[in-house]
Amino acid sequence: MGPETRPQTPDEMACFTLLEPAPPVLAPRLGRLAVAGRKPLRTPHYVAITSRGTVPHVAHDVMRGHTSISSLYIGLEDFIERAPPYDVPPMYKLPTAAHESALRKFISMPEETILVMGPRRVPPIVCPVSNTANSIAILTSVGFRQLEAAHYIEAVQKLRPDIVVGLADLVLGQKPGVKRREKMVDRTHAYTRDATGQLYGDWLDEEQRSKTLYFAPVLPLENTQQLLYFDELEDELRNYISGLSLYESASLSIIPESLGDLPRLSFSEPKTPQDVLREISLGADLITIPFIGAASDGGIALDFVFPAPPFREEEVSTSASKSTPKPLGMNMWSPSYSTDLSPLVEGCECYTCRKHHRAYIRHLLSAKEMLAWTLLQIHNYQTMDIFFDAVRESIQRGTFEEDVRTFERTYAPALPEQTGQGPRLRGYQLPPSGPHEPKRNPRVYGRLDDAAEKFAEAQSSGTATPDVGADELQGRGVAEKQG
Known part of the structure; x- marks a missing residue:
């Protein structure tokens, strides 16, 4: 079969090109x-x-x-x-x-x-x-x-x-x-x-x-x-x-x-x-990278850059700041963000950081609003895009190994621990459960038996209930009948 009639191989349907000669040993490329x-x-x-x-x-x-x-x-x-x-x-x-x-x-x-x-x-x-x-x-x-x-x-x-x-x-x-x-x-x-x-x-x-x-x-x-x-x-x-x-x-x-x-x-x-x-x-x-979505689910806003930024002057003056690694993200469930009107990360150009602030994200999480995880996901993917852009530039400069060592010295070795409840779990994406294991999701809807008992107690105790008339409400001192 001549070259003109030979079927295309997968290599000819796509092209992967190493921008530099392939390294002879394990190395970034x-x-x-x-x-x-x-x-x-x-x-x-x-x-x-x-x-x-x-x-x-x-x-x-x-x-x-x-x-x-x-x-x-x-x-x-x-x-x-x-x-x-x-x-x-x-x-x-x-x-x-x-x-x-x-x-x-x-x-x-x-x-x-x-x-x-x-x-x-x-x-x-x-x-x-x-x-x-x-x-x-x-x-x-x-x-x-x-x-x-x-x-x-x-x-x-x-x-x-x-x-x-x-x-x-x-x-x-x-x-x-x-x-x-x-x-x-x-x-x-x-x-x-x-x-x-x-x-x-x-x-x-x-x-x-x-x-x-x-x-x-x-x-x-x-x-x-x-x-x-x-x-x-x-x-x-x-x-x-x-x-x-x-x-x-x-x-x-x-x-x-x-x-x-x-x-x-x-x-x-x-x-x-x-x-x-x-x-x-x-x-x-x-x-x-599963941890991008896992961080968003956990209410974590990723906050790291590569190469790691140098310590500021006020940080250099204290030895404690040098020995304490920077966190890789922020747990937005923390009450400290309840009134914080700053963006998730200063200088970040993602939609979330340009349009919203930390207090709003925390409010959405507390209210179990789906928008919370959407905004976190947008920010976290933007963080990873910037991270990989910087990695490629570092490899091209020839400073990758040094930059990695600096990053590892600067940042904590693990993501922040999740303290709040993430979005509702989906059964088909969870490990199979065995007998007598507790439910992974809290009950959202239940029977009305408890409500009926409370209603009966309210009636017997003389507390005003929604079905009483205006005369009875006035008699109990709850409201005054007009006209």
Whole structure:
């Protein structure tokens, strides 16, 4: 087959370019991910996590108008319920043109946003059922079930995301044994080989070949346990994969040199910005960061910058200020903000800080108004955008390592503790509960028996009740009848 008639490989449908020569050892790196028809993404960068296709608390128009979110991660388990043929998800039935993505159309995302689809949400919920040789366990809105590898490939073909994260036989919530680790590698190897063959096989013509980019999984195991899998990724499957997905930071150290030019998407679930910096220092390009949404849910307004600002003159004069690290955020539930009319962060240009003040945010939280979490989410994503912009500039200057050390000396090692109650929890996104466990959400509505008893007590005690007439109210001295 000549070069003019050869089908496009995934590498030719997208372009990941390292802006500087790839470092020979683990080191931060600058890159540019360009997907056809989408806004190019400069790396390192974050991928925003969604719930059922939307960033939590942020409507689509708010996301477009008040954030700089340019890539989204979508979990397939959010959209499917019972296994075929008993149920066909509505998203699969959506009429689409040949050039359209059913996933993009269903969740109404703009064309410039990069959509990354994986089998499970991030962070995933531990399932009591186990993976099999042909399927992985998922949690849908109606319970646990198996997602067959063949059905996942069908979902990729029907929904056409920009990037798909390959199936991986992951063990969650416990450390796998020796035999289980062998199964993990064999099954993930088989998932990857079958998926790339059916999506991009040489026997398919140009129209049949998927335009979705495949990110092959790298298991959270040692290099020696995945040698055969890596060998096939390098030799047989190299033309079919466009990136790597990793589940712990240690996996960045075992990537073969021949695969070093591929973008690396990390699902390691960093807990703090310090963890994010460590991921970047090891060569991560794209990172999902659950603590952004968790902070917003907890009423925490993120407050950190990179590189860390120098101490002010009044702070330098006191040794205590040097030894006490700055907090990574502000707990807006604190009563100290009840009358504070300053913005969340001085100098922040996000919509929340320009239009509202701390006292208003605290009032919204106390009143359980949904707007509270929307405004916090806008601010927290703006904070992370500025953070990653500064990280890329630091790498380009060659001062990244020094800036990281300064950041770690300046800021506290953990986010502030949540003291208030966040938004109402959703059962399908929570770990399964066992018998006799207390309810996670307080009761909102209850029976009227208690109210009826209080009403009866009021009547017997002579207290005025809403059903008494004007004469009786006047007789009891509660009011005076006019006319």
